Amino acid sequence: MFAEQGISAGAAWIARAKAHNFFSWSAQDAINPIAMVRGEGCYFWDADGKRYFDLNSQSMCMNIGHGERRVIDAIKAQAEELAYAGPGMVTRVRVELGEALATVTPPGLEHFFYGTGGADANENAVKMARAVTGRHKILARYRSYHGATYGAMSLTGDQRRWASEPGMAGVVRYYDPYKYRSLLYREGDSDGEFTARCLAQIEETLMFEGPHTVAAILMETVTGTNGVIVPPDGYLQGVRALCDRYGILLICDEVMTGFGRTGAWFGVDHWGVVPDMITMAKGLTSAYLPLSTVAVNARVFDHFRTHVFYGGLTYSAHPICLAAALATLRVIQEDDLVGNAAAMGRVLADLLDELKAEHPAIGDVRSIGLLGCIELVKNRESKEPLAPYTGGGEVMPKLAAYLREHGVYTYVWRNLLHTNPPLCVTEEQLRAVMAIVNDALMIADSAIA
Ligand SMILES: Cc1ncc(COP(=O)(O)O)c(C=O)c1O
Structure with missing residues (x-):
C-alpha cells in the first residue's frame, strides 16, 4: 500500500510504528525515528x-559494537540450554559470570546483585546503603543522570527530574567538579586547588546535613549525558576520604563509564579509588540484552549475610542476559x-x-x-x-x-x-x-x- 503511494520502506515502518507505539522522552507528535x-x-x-x-x-x-556473532551465538546457546530460571536459582552461567566479573572489578567488589537496567541498579544501591548505615540521606550531584524510574529520577540532578517531582525523599545535592563552568573554579586554579574547593563544598554540605544522617555519596564517576565532566586528579580520592571519615558509603554509577568506555575497565580505575558499590548496566551486555548489576564490597555484603535484602525482580539474574554479559566480557578481553x-x-x-x-x-x-x-x-x-x-x-x-x-x-x-x-x-x-x-x-x- 505504501509502495503504491511512493512511500519508502522506512517511512512505511515508521508510520505503522507510530500508530501503536508510545516512545520514551518525547512528545509523540515530535518524534522522528x-x-x-x-x-x-x-x-x-x-x-x-x-x-x-x-x-x-x-x-x-x-x-x-553492532552484530557481534560471539554474543549472538552465546545468547542462542543459552536459550537452548536454559531459557529462564527464577532469581533464587543457581545456574551455570550465574556461577561463571560472577567469577568472571570479579576478575575485572576493582579489588574487594566481589559480590553482584543483578537487575534489569541502570535505574534499578542505582535504586538497589541506595536501598543497600540505607540498610547498611541505618541513615537515609543520599548526596547526589546536579549535573547527573541516574535513570528514569521514580527513585532514580530523584537521584538525577538534571532537568529530566523536574517532571517526576516530588520524588523520593532524602536526596541532597552537591556541586559538580565542572571546571569549565563551576563557580568553585577560579581562573588559573591548579587541579589541586579546584579539587580542594570542591571537597570543601561537599564537607560543608555534610556539616549542614549532619554526616550521621548521610548513607551515601553517589556520583557518575565521569559524568555522561550532562557533558563528560572528568573529575580533576585527587577529587575521587578526596571524596573517598570524606566518606571514610564520616562512615558514609561511596556509590559510583558506572552504568555508562564501565566496561572499557573510558579506556579502563571502570572509570574509578583511572584514579585507583575503590568505591563501596559500583552500579553497572549498558556495557555489561553491550545492550544485547537488558541487565544491570550492583557490585558490592565486604562492608555491604557482610551486612546482608544476616539481614534480609528487601529487593528483587522476576528477571534478576535472567540466564540469557547473564550469558550475553559473559560473552561480552570475553569479547572485550579477546579483542x-x-x-x-x-x-x-x-x-x-x-x-x-x-x-x-x-x-x-x-x-x-x-x-x-x-x-x-x-x-x-x-x-x-x-x-x-x-x-x-x-x-x-x-x-x-x-x-x-x-x-x-x-x-x-x-x-x-x-x-x-x-x-x-x-x-x-x-x-x-x-x-x-x-x-x-x-x-x-x-x-x-x-x-x-
Ligand atoms: C550514568 C547513568 N546511570 C543510569 C542510567 C540509567 O540506565 P537505564 O536507562 O538502563 O535505566 C543511565 C542511562 O543513560 C546513565 O547514563
Whole structure:
C-alpha cells in the first residue's frame, strides 16, 4: 500500500510504528525515528539501505559494537540450554559470570546483585546503603543522570527530574567538579586547588546535613549525558576520604563509564579509588540484552549475610542476559577493547582539540577514552551556551539534522554534541566520522558569526 503511494520502506515502518507505539522522552507528535534494520561494528543501516556511523553506540551502550556473532551465538546457546530460571536459582552461567566479573572489578567488589537496567541498579544501591548505615540521606550531584524510574529520577540532578517531582525523599545535592563552568573554579586554579574547593563544598554540605544522617555519596564517576565532566586528579580520592571519615558509603554509577568506555575497565580505575558499590548496566551486555548489576564490597555484603535484602525482580539474574554479559566480557578481553578505547581515546582527544582550534562556536571539548563531548557556545568569552539548559533552540537541531543526513548518528542535546563510538572503532573510521562532525560544526560557527 505504501509502495503504491511512493512511500519508502522506512517511512512505511515508521508510520505503522507510530500508530501503536508510545516512545520514551518525547512528545509523540515530535518524534522522528530511524527505522533501523541491522548493524555491524560501528555502523547500522536503516530500512531504506542508508548506512549510519553510530557515534553514540546507540545510548552509549553498545561498547563492543553492532552484530557481534560471539554474543549472538552465546545468547542462542543459552536459550537452548536454559531459557529462564527464577532469581533464587543457581545456574551455570550465574556461577561463571560472577567469577568472571570479579576478575575485572576493582579489588574487594566481589559480590553482584543483578537487575534489569541502570535505574534499578542505582535504586538497589541506595536501598543497600540505607540498610547498611541505618541513615537515609543520599548526596547526589546536579549535573547527573541516574535513570528514569521514580527513585532514580530523584537521584538525577538534571532537568529530566523536574517532571517526576516530588520524588523520593532524602536526596541532597552537591556541586559538580565542572571546571569549565563551576563557580568553585577560579581562573588559573591548579587541579589541586579546584579539587580542594570542591571537597570543601561537599564537607560543608555534610556539616549542614549532619554526616550521621548521610548513607551515601553517589556520583557518575565521569559524568555522561550532562557533558563528560572528568573529575580533576585527587577529587575521587578526596571524596573517598570524606566518606571514610564520616562512615558514609561511596556509590559510583558506572552504568555508562564501565566496561572499557573510558579506556579502563571502570572509570574509578583511572584514579585507583575503590568505591563501596559500583552500579553497572549498558556495557555489561553491550545492550544485547537488558541487565544491570550492583557490585558490592565486604562492608555491604557482610551486612546482608544476616539481614534480609528487601529487593528483587522476576528477571534478576535472567540466564540469557547473564550469558550475553559473559560473552561480552570475553569479547572485550579477546579483542582488547579496553586497550583500543585507550588508544583511540588519544586520537579522539587530539581530533577534539583540533576542532576546538578550528571552530569559534566550540567553548570546550572534553573526553576520556571513547567518552567525549563538544560544548558549544555563542561566545567564548562569556561562555553563553549555544542552546538553553532545557534544550531546544534553533542551531543544535540543525546540527543534528546535518549529521543524520550525512550518515552520522549521535546524541545532540542542550549545547552538547557527544562523540562515543563503539570501542572497536579504528583510527580510519574515527577520523572519517570526525571529519563529518567538523563540517557540521560550520553550522554552529555561522550561527554565532
Ligand atoms: C550514568 C547513568 N546511570 C543510569 C542510567 C540509567 O540506565 P537505564 O536507562 O538502563 O535505566 C543511565 C542511562 O543513560 C546513565 O547514563
